[in-house]
Amino acid sequence: MLGVMSAIRLLVLGAVRMHGRAHGYQVRNDLEYWGAHEWSNAKPGSIYHALKQMAKQGLLLAHETAPSTAGGPPRTEYEVTDEGLAEYRTLLRDAIRAYDQNTDVLSAAVGFIVDLPREEAVELLKERVEAIRGWRESVTEYYTPEEGPESLGHIGEIMNLWVHSADSGAEWTRGLIARIEGGAYTFAGEGEPFVGVLADGEESPYATGVPDPGDRD
Amino acid sequence: MLGVMSAIRLLVLGAVRMHGRAHGYQVRNDLEYWGAHEWSNAKPGSIYHALKQMAKQGLLLAHETAPSTAGGPPRTEYEVTDEGLAEYRTLLRDAIRAYDQNTDVLSAAVGFIVDLPREEAVELLKERVEAIRGWRESVTEYYTPEEGPESLGHIGEIMNLWVHSADSGAEWTRGLIARIEGGAYTFAGEGEPFVGVLADGEESPYATGVPDPGDRD
DNA sequence: CCTCCTGTAGTCAAACTTGACTAGCAGATC
DNA sequence: GATCTGCTAGTCAAGTTTGACTACAGGAGG
Numbered sequence A, B: 001m002l003g004v005m006s007a008i009r010l011l012v013l014g015a016v017r018m019h020g021r022a023h024g025y026q027v028r029n030d031l032e033y034w035g036a037h038e039w040s041n042a043k044p045g046s047i048y049h050a051l052k053q054m055a056k057q058g059l060l061l062a063h064e065t066a067p068s069t070a071g072g073p074p075r076t077e078y079e080v081t082d083e084g085l086a087e088y089r090t091l092l093r094d095a096i097r098a099y100d101q102n103t104d105v106l107s108a109a110v111g112f113i114v115d116l117p118r119e120e121a122v123e124l125l126k127e128r129v130e131a132i133r134g135w136r137e138s139v140t141e142y143y144t145p146e147e148g149p150e151s152l153g154h155i156g157e158i159m160n161l162w163v164h165s166a167d168s169g170a171e172w173t174r175g176l177i178a179r180i181e182g183g184a185y186t187f188a189g190e191g192e193p194f195v196g197v198l199a200d201g202e203e204s205p206y207a208t209g210v211p212d213p214g215d216r217d
Numbered sequence C: 001c002c003t004c005c006t007g008t009a010g011t012c013a014a015a016c017t018t019g020a021c022t023a024g025c026a027g028a029t030c
Numbered sequence D: 001g002a003t004c005t006g007c008t009a010g011t012c013a014a015g016t017t018t019g020a021c022t023a024c025a026g027g028a029g030g
Helices: A007-019 A022-035 A046-055 A082-097 A103-115 A118-142 A147-182 B005-019 B024-033 B045-054 B082-097 B105-114 B118-144 B149-179
Strands: A060-064 A077-080 B060-064 B078-082
Touching: A007 A022, A007 A046, A007 A082, A007 A103, A022 A046, A022 B149, A046 A077, A060 A082, A060 A103, A060 B060, A077 A082, A082 A103, A082 A118, A103 B149, A118 A147, A147 B149, B005 B024, B005 B045, B005 B078, B005 B082, B024 B078, B045 B060, B045 B078, B078 B082, B082 B105, B082 B118, B118 B149
Parallel strands: none
Antiparallel strands: A060 A077, B060 B078
């Protein structure tokens, strides 16, 4: 398949999709607005690279457009193709379901989770809890010598760290499941979707330190 | 300075240093034995690249040696230079001290932590706890809009995830501090250093039970 | 003796990431 | 009315990572 798990591809696909049609600079601003530069490798170069790459792979459709109305070089606008939409959904589902310790992928997926039906989101999160449980079991089994954990010396602390992180991740996941099952947030097909992108020309509140003016209610 | 924080550089420096003198394949086997391929990007290409790069930067000294006794192409052996040792210590200290959410760097550092004096290890871990506290504070402050956390919608769950992870990391760190202060493990200058994690009777493909002869500081 | 298989040791091109850089236009400054 | 600064939009070279590939030796099987 096309999809090697990558936070950027998911973020970029999701951003373009939310706009319907977007150029690189818009995506870049969205990701900054989402704070993605804090928890993922969402630098300009990576974003433009991802756009070009996915256009080459047929996930995005590139429109060469006229020079920008607001100065600067001519910009290229992108749209998500049918294949890109399928890839987006695959990436999103896999990112929620799989435990790979890469918080950036999970963070991105949480940002888009309301794109799924509520039941499916819960289902995937439960798969995630189960994946963590299985991973934890295999790790503790594999790295526990017969002479007891002391024989590992301080190396055992590495495993301890992993297991601690896994438990914490499972706990957070269970909390999220509970909130979603309790009716929190607005999922696919439940009415007005949450608007998470900046309109063209709108200013990012976080980038400037100005408090958030935009709420949807 | 030379060191952009990278788990591989720390792992490779540490592995070569433990052997005194090692070739790439030995390092590769060490890292696999430590399970580093599970929690870091320790693939063959990355390891050989790190070796060459650090040799070019003067952190390692490369010896072109005769063809291997066990088949395969001629191998290059490496030794850690004085500059490399300094870099190793810098990387190790920074990896323990800094909270950057990259568990691979921390895992590598924990594996080498007994290379430091006990007091310094505790000191660095306390700095880590403090760094996490500061990071948590800045994140919660920066991303909490005045209308309350509800206005963020499901996006708030991303911050929730970060904060949860940070709290879990702090808790693990405090636990480790307590164990170390309680006398666990053998640190620098406290006698026989801990060597490897080989299970009883299991043979290792690289089998070097012998620590540095007299060259510990 | 010849072929295949395994283990050793490392190389390489392609992909990805990074941070610095270019270049156009608008409004402010002098 | 020339220059300076800042925003828009993106490019580029250098560095890093990836996974597949090469090449060599010894032993098993025929």
